[in-house]
Amino acid sequence: MSKIIxxxxxxxxxTISKISAKLFRKKGFSATSMRELAVDIGVExxxxxxxxxxxxxxLQIICxxxxxxxxxxxNELEQIEIGxxxxxxxxxxxxxxxxxxxxxxxxxxxxxxxxxxxxxLKNFLNQRxxxxxxxxxxxxxxxxxxxxxxxxxxxxxxxxxSAVRGLEFWQQHKKNIDIEELEKTMVTQLxxxxxx
Amino acid sequence: MSKIIxxxxxxxxxTISKISAKLFRKKGFSATSMRELAVDIGVExxxxxxxxxxxxxxLQIICxxxxxxxxxxxNELEQIEIGxxxxxxxxxxxxxxxxxxxxxxxxxxxxxxxxxxxxxLKNFLNQRxxxxxxxxxxxxxxxxxxxxxxxxxxxxxxxxxSAVRGLEFWQQHKKNIDIEELEKTMVTQLxxxxxx
DNA sequence: TTACAAAACTAACGCTTATTCGTTTTTAAT
DNA sequence: ATTAAAAACGAATAAGCGTTAGTTTTGTAA
Numbered sequence: 001m002s003k004i005i006x007x008x009x010x011x012x013x014x015t016i017s018k019i020s021a022k023l024f025r026k027k028g029f030s031a032t033s034m035r036e037l038a039v040d041i042g043v044e045x046x047x048x049x050x051x052x053x054x055x056x057x058x059l060q061i062i063c064x065x066x067x068x069x070x071x072x073x074x075n076e077l078e079q080i081e082i083g084x085x086x087x088x089x090x091x092x093x094x095x096x097x098x099x100x101x102x103x104x105x106x107x108x109x110x111x112x113x114x115x116x117x118x119x120x121l122k123n124f125l126n127q128r129x130x131x132x133x134x135x136x137x138x139x140x141x142x143x144x145x146x147x148x149x150x151x152x153x154x155x156x157x158x159x160x161x162s163a164v165r166g167l168e169f170w171q172q173h174k175k176n177i178d179i180e181e182l183e184k185t186m187v188t189q190l191x192x193x194x195x196x
Numbered sequence: 197m198s199k200i201i202x203x204x205x206x207x208x209x210x211t212i213s214k215i216s217a218k219l220f221r222k223k224g225f226s227a228t229s230m231r232e233l234a235v236d237i238g239v240e241x242x243x244x245x246x247x248x249x250x251x252x253x254x255l256q257i258i259c260x261x262x263x264x265x266x267x268x269x270x271n272e273l274e275q276i277e278i279g280x281x282x283x284x285x286x287x288x289x290x291x292x293x294x295x296x297x298x299x300x301x302x303x304x305x306x307x308x309x310x311x312x313x314x315x316x317l318k319n320f321l322n323q324r325x326x327x328x329x330x331x332x333x334x335x336x337x338x339x340x341x342x343x344x345x346x347x348x349x350x351x352x353x354x355x356x357x358s359a360v361r362g363l364e365f366w367q368q369h370k371k372n373i374d375i376e377e378l379e380k381t382m383v384t385q386l387x388x389x390x391x392x
Numbered sequence: 393t394t395a396c397a398a399a400a401c402t403a404a405c406g407c408t409t410a411t412t413c414g415t416t417t418t419t420a421a422t
Numbered sequence: 423a424t425t426a427a428a429a430a431c432g433a434a435t436a437a438g439c440g441t442t443a444g445t446t447t448t449g450t451a452a
Contacts, residue, residue: 012399030226031311034440043400046441050399055440111307114224152373155381162362163355170354177348185351190385208429230410239430242411246429251410 012051013061016041020058021104029059029112059112060120066109067127069098074134084142088160089187091135095164096183103171110165132157160190208247209257212237216254217300225255225308255308256316262305263323265294270330280338284356285383287331291360292379299367306361328353356386 019040023032034055038045052058073094077087099106113124135157142148148156163186170182215236219228230251234241248254269290273283295302309320331353338344344352359382366378 026310028224028226028310030224033438035438044402046402046443047400049441114222115227149384151381151384152377154369155373155378156385158362158365159359159382159385162365163359165362166354166358169358173350177350181348182351185347186355188345188347189352189355192388229408231408240432242413242432243430245411 016048016052017058017061017065018104021062021108024059024062024112025104025107029108029115056115056117059108059116062105063109063113063116063120063124064127066098066102066105067124067131069102070094070131071127074131078134084138084145084147085191087138088142088191092160092164092187092190093183096167096179096186099164099167100170100174100179103168107168110168132161135161163190212244212248213254213257213261214300217258217304220255220258220308221300221303225304225311252311252313255304255312258301259305259309259312259316259320260323262294262298262301263320263327265298266290266327267323270327274330280334280341280343281387283334284338284387288356288360288383288386289379292363292375292382295360295363296366296370296375299364303364306364328357331357359386 016037020032020037023037023040027036034045034048038048041048074091077090080087113121116124136153139148139153139156143150143153170177212233216228216233219233219236223232230241230244234244237244270287273286276283309317312320332349335344335349335352339346339349366373
């Protein structure tokens, strides 16, 4: 009857992944059925299996796409020779952009990763830990350079990550706020605090 | 065969709620079956229905217990006459304590609320919005009193809430860190920043 | 036009789900 | 010891799940 429509150079697998990401975000991975996904794509559920291996594979694609994007960004940043605080600012701004651009996928990677099957689950958590450790190392350098306060670097890193992760909030209030103001406010708050 | 064991003055409903919170946190609401819950309680699935109305009711109990605890705390705080920044510090510390004490329930309320059925879903979101607005109002007072930087109060509030929500992280690393140091670091970071 | 592959369809599989029913066991009060 | 209520049980229900199989339609290239 119908047919899977792919825009641009997107493969049909990518199309299905993106639409599944939207559904997984809205309803959760477990509560989303392949039949629901099929409806949103405009095809019968069984037809999906001409393009994907399993429901689980969709979650894998989403989670590792996001993980790789963040790892790649922080790797590139490591090469550049700029101050630690500027690097932190760039990281915060990257999180904000990613969250606003690839909202569904980032949200799913943050919230639904626990439904990954082994060995992907372990793999994903390793990637995340790797990212966290790179951020912690960066903060430690800042502390030793005396550009950052001597506080527990792990707590500092996790607080930053939590704060940017919470940008999900803003998807609802997107219209009410200017992105540049959002970035400026968050960077200021996380780096220099809120007290005058 | 077996029997539901309740400690202290806990009703059996409360016992079931707490154990379900642990399961909902670990596996997610949708991915947790009543049969699994029954195993953890030591009873057949059908026996649970002598004490609860439905699986959904368990989620309601958890979400509104948490929501009420937070609303009550901020209401009490409104009565007390202390400075805005001290109030903020108390709020942050309360979040930290709650997260460490009632980890499962707070986690579930934060992550699984979307599986609430109407009208409970709307009700819960209203409660949450109420809490957010109270925090925003507090920050606005701080800004007008010039104790807080003139930044977007909504962004400041949401960043704080996101950061404390991210305390889930620490459940895994609990052993590695002293709670007082955790509190001190987060309060310092969120209120006065990380840059020297 | 023919031929082949890609992708759609319908139907069904085996399994799990939350919940209900009728019955039996346990608990507690008389 | 008798009785009534509370709480357990096993079995069954209907619905939904991911996925597979077999078949038909569609698209493409010779």
